Amino acid sequence: MKVVDAIQTRRSIHDFKKQLVNEAVLQEIFQIASWAPNHRLKEPWNVMVFQKEGAQSYADLVIESYLKQGFAKGYSAAKTDKMMNGIKRFLINIPHHALVYLDRDPDLHKFEEDYSAVCAFIQNAQLAAWERGVGALWTTSPYIHDPEFIKGIGLHPASHKVAGVIQMGYPARIPEPKARRKVQLTFQSESFNKKI
Ligand SMILES: Cc1cc2nc3c(=O)[nH]c(=O)nc-3n(C[C@H](O)[C@H](O)[C@H](O)COP(=O)(O)O)c2cc1C
Numbered sequence: 399m400k401v402v403d404a405i406q407t408r409r410s411i412h413d414f415k416k417q418l419v420n421e422a423v424l425q426e427i428f429q430i431a432s433w434a435p436n437h438r439l440k441e442p443w444n445v446m447v448f449q450k451e452g453a454q455s456y457a458d459l460v461i462e463s464y465l466k467q468g469f470a471k472g473y474s475a476a477k478t479d480k481m482m483n484g485i486k487r488f489l490i491n492i493p494h495h496a497l498v499y500l501d502r503d504p505d506l507h508k509f510e511e512d513y514s515a516v517c518a519f520i521q522n523a524q525l526a527a528w529e530r531g532v533g534a535l536w537t538t539s540p541y542i543h544d545p546e547f548i549k550g551i552g553l554h555p556a557s558h559k560v561a562g563v564i565q566m567g568y569p570a571r572i573p574e575p576k577a578r579r580k581v582q583l584t585f586q587s588e589s590f591n592k593k594i
Contacts, residue, residue: 411533414567
């Protein structure tokens with residue numbers, strides 16, 4: 399697949415088949431992703447893949463976080479239960495949850511560089527996955543900022559940032575593309591005076 403085709407045909411996948419992706423294929427996808435540009439060659443990405451029974455425990459932590467954040471505020475116990483069971487069923491039906499995290503560099507400039515590199519890594523992973531017929535959805539749901547959730551998966555909120563979770567698996571349905579706006583480039587080809 400040409401790079402440009404992968405970029406343009408890749409879609410965010412919301413419906414996955416139950417079938418797991420072979421672990422060697424996942425390893426290859428993230429290995430390719432690691433060719434993302436990264437300043438000082440820090441390769442700041444780390445990936446934890448929740449799957450099978452691990453996805454159940456992961457889903458429990460997500461639900462705990464949702465409840466704590468008041469997602470079911472005002473609902474009866476029965477309605478809350480129904481809603482949370484629905485979320486759990488939805489989450490455990492996704493074959494893989496690849497959580498991508500990085501160390502928090504105390505230097506803000508370096509942290510921004512690392513975070514940017516991790517975002518490039520995530521998009522590389524999505525494209526490499528797409529080329530292999532594997533679908534992905536880049537998610538940044540609120541629980542990635544919840545210190546209890548972060549501790550629950552064995553990380554340290556003060557020293558780790560969760561950049562996102564890539565839901566992965568073979569697509570059951572591929573959505574129609576959403577059109578993009580024309581990118582407006584502003585060319586400045588003449589010398590100019592400082593604006594301030
Ligand atoms: C940083 C980031 C976070 C995202 N978070 C979510 C999310 O939480 N839930 C979701 O359904 N899609 C999420 N998306 C996917 C976008 O909704 C999706 O890329 C957009 O609708 C365009 O669709 P396409 O990727 O199929 O072109 C996220 C994308 C990015 C880059």
